[in-house]
Amino acid sequence: MKVAWWQVAVACGVLAIVGVLVFFALRGDSPSVAAASASPTPHATGPSASDAPLDRLADLESGLVSQDPAEIEQWLAPDVAEAWQSEGGTPLLAAGSTMSIDAATWTESDGFASVDATISGPEPMVSTLFLVDVDGRWLLAGTEEN
Structure with a gap:
């Protein structure tokens, strides 16, 4: 399996995010699903960072499995989008893939979040x-296959 440099960049981003999450866990600020599902706070551009964006998870799912580069790019963090574009901006998942995000696994802390997703189709997997x-929208910064 050939690994593109943008995939390495995403992996490095994942490691950075994991490091931040571990830092907060060690500090005792470990995020919880209960905290993430507290009553929503309105935000001008959509759900606020303090709320699990349950109403946006279906959009995230369809955006990440899309075969349309413009749709995919809307759901990528800026640095990830830049790296992805420089590698040709190809679909992230094989055609025919579907994604199901498990909202019960949502955790967040200080502008970072993680959630588990099951990918079905030609290349099935479970990933975090x-x-x-970014400006009130949750964007993909990285993944980790479970």
Whole structure:
């Protein structure tokens, strides 16, 4: 299996996010699903970073499995999008893939979040998605196959 440099960049981003999450866990600020599902706070551009964006998970799922580069790019953190574009901006998942995000696994802390997703189709897998809040939107910063 050939590994593109943008995949290495995403992996490095994942490691950075994991490091941040471990830091907060060691500090005792470990995020919890209960905290993430507290009552919503309105935000001008969509769900706020303090809320699990349950109403946006279906959009995230369809955006990440899309075969349309413009749709995919909307759901990528800026640095990930840049690396992805420089490698040709090809679909992230094989055609025919579907994604099901498990909202019960949502955790967040200080502008970072993680949630588990099951990918079905030609290349099935279970992954943890690492997200970052950018202007009130949760965007993909990296993944880790479970």
